[in-house]
Amino acid sequence: xxxxxxxxxxxxxxxxxxxxxxxxxxxxxxxxxxxxxxxxxxxxxxxxxxxxxxxxxxxxxxxxxxxxxxxxxxxxxxxxxxxxxxxxxxxxxxxxxxxxxxxxxxxxxxxxxxxxxxxxxxxxxxxxxxxxxxxxxxxxxxxxxxxxxxxxxxxxxxxxxxxxxxx
Numbered sequence: 832x833x834x835x836x837x838x839x840x841x842x843x844x845x846x847x848x849x850x851x852x853x854x855x856x857x858x859x860x861x862x863x864x865x866x867x868x869x870x871x872x873x874x875x876x877x878x879x880x881x882x883x884x885x886x887x888x889x890x891x892x893x894x895x896x897x898x899x900x901x902x903x904x905x906x907x908x909x910x911x912x913x914x915x916x917x918x919x920x921x922x923x924x925x926x927x928x929x930x931x932x933x934x935x936x937x938x939x940x941x942x943x944x945x946x947x948x949x950x951x952x953x954x955x956x957x958x959x960x961x962x963x964x965x966x967x968x969x970x971x972x973x974x975x976x977x978x979x980x981x982x983x984x985x986x987x988x989x990x991x992x993x994x995x996x997x998x
Contacts, residue, residue, distance in 0.1 A: 863994040871923075874980060874984070878916075878980070880976070881898075886913065894975050898974040900970060925951055928944045929944075945991070945995060952988040955987070955988065
């Protein structure tokens with residue numbers, strides 16, 4: 832005959848494991864938010880550097896000649912706006928949202944901020960995909976800074992999807 836204590840002990844173990852799993856998910860979301868914030872700041876720095884070059888019509892430090900080819904192309908100014916301005920706005924929204932999410936101790940705005948960040952990241956991934964295609968097949972030049980920014984945006988998007996999946 833099986834004792835009642837055995838079932839009680841198993842239930843306690845299962846509850847303890849579930850509690851640790853929930854705690855690990857909270858820590859992982861916190862880490863993801865911090866990484867998204869740091870990557871957004873890196874994106875802001877890159878966007879500011881490239882944008883100032885676009886606005887001053889000055890050369891960009893680049894390991895290839897692709898940056899200048901891209902900067903001088905009219906396709907780098909959709910709607911008359913320099914491409915790095917889109918990046919600066921997107922990365923700024925991501926950084927501000929990630930920062931506000933850190934301050935949101937009561938989790939009152941957590942879901943809304945996560946959705947804002949995911950929406951910006953979806954737009955960002957769509958934009959960098961379009962622009963990378965434009966660089967390669969139409970402009971016929973690849974900007975190192977644009978490529979780094981594209982990878983950065985894809986990483987942010989992936990991290991946000993992982994964080995969203997755990998909600």
